[in-house]
Amino acid sequence: MQDQMTPVERGTAIAQGLEADRLPCNPNIANGVARVYGCKISEFNHNPKAVAEAQVATYRKFGCDGLRIFTDLFVWAEAMGSQAALPDDDTADLAVPAISSVEEISRLQPANPYKDGRLPVLIEAMKYLAEMAGGEVGCSAGVAGAFTNAFFLFGVNETLRLIHKNPEAVHELSRVSLETCKAYVKAALDLDIGFGVTISEPMSSCTVVSPAVFRKFSLPYLKELVDFIKGFGVKPVIHICGQTDKIWNDVADLGIAGMSIDNVASLKDCCKTIGHKTKIMGNVDPGGVMYSGNPQDIRRKTLECIRDAYDSPQGYVVMSGCSLPVDTPFENIQTMMDTVRDVGYPVSLEKVEELLSQYAD
């Protein structure tokens, strides 16, 4: 089935309560776009045009609603002095944190997005992407939250310990991280090319730290970043991996464009809890279903998500619970999109149930 509208037309129509062809759907293909485009993932480390063209190629292939300039969580820490491991054809990882002692924190400087590490590549890629697809599909700049970035400056385990051993040091790390986040987001929004912002804050997850720790060490910086972005007239989307149920209200109350949740969290409960405050996005299991499942699994899980969230008051976007594994079969991604197309819009619960019964276990 062909889409009848572009993602921008669809988003606008749904927001205005008008007719649309289907729900928005963003499989969250991440660096798997290299597989679609036909380049190695390491190409994205230095070639801004490839970053953008790979996004566009993926959009042309699947018609996904939403493209994002984002390669990995480590680019901001790297731009502040951490070392990233950059595999030839896989997603980057943290190799060596920028510092190894609390005394060194004061030496850290906010990154310059036009100069440091791979940040200029990403900023440049945003310009290309806007030229190629800007009017047709919503594009965003991905950024890691300040708290998460702090872990990549000081090392994950060491920063976890620091939360109890030296709380003020964690604040210091988050503060300097926040300056980098702001500078990067400013560079993206100063381009004035209609980009949104997506903040990833995986370390804020209730799977990692307690809600109390989140509220003390992460939330204040997240709020400052969200407010800063709002100063440009843009509301960010926030994605937090793992369980997030106990902090949903904290995040939604920041006044954001959407909350994207992991598959370990309950989509139904999330819609019930904060669906009246913000758009909910999620949460087909990226590993267990999208990567290792068969098309029938994809259909069933996608339909279950639609059933649980289609009537969320502030809107719903079908999405994976996190970035897809780079080698997720194209067939599975296509099946997710096609399932959403089959359901159509407005969503009829009866039809969803009927389709579901066809794919019951």
Place this chain on the structure above:
Amino acid sequence: MASKEELLQSLSDCVVEMEDERVEDIAKEYLNAGYPAIDGITRGLVDGMNRTAILYEKEEYFVPELLICSDAMYNGLAVLRPHLDQAEESRKQKVVIGVVEGDTHDIGKNLVKIMLESAGYELIDLGKDVPLIKFIDTVKESGAQVVAMSTLMSTSMNNMKKVIEMLEQEGLRQKVKIIVGGGPISPAFAEKIGADGYSVNAIEAVKLVDQLTKGAA
């Protein structure tokens, strides 16, 4: 002077209350009083780790707390372990654990290691980004009964399958129980690649290994 029971309680409390420095003093005091190291470990430190696990399950403790509690347990172990009898050391079941090649995330693996150690297993920790052949070589050398593999990266998931295939080729598959875990791993995936079990977190991993090794004995 503190009684044995009081010192055991203090050792346990040091672990639960994240007293990773004080625990060493208590462990020394306990040894100096002439009490056996084995009780200090099982009824002191391990008891503390078990209480910590309950707090973690009840979501009062999270990863940072678990990490510091385990630091306390290890610091106490470093003092007590040299005073164990040889026999007490050698009758434990061995578990080879590691994050498979292609991934360097090891928080989850470390938590599983901590909980298995505190449950009395002997862990052979291969670390992270472990070359697949290393799992096979270590099973051969150590005669381990259990292999525990994890990954957070879905790109490394298939390396778990390869390890299982390699164990099969070497005729070692029937000699070990294989458990897998990590962010992208599901029970369905574990079954698909022919692992013996999957656990969603470190606490469940202990139950799973208990169950699997009881069956083998």
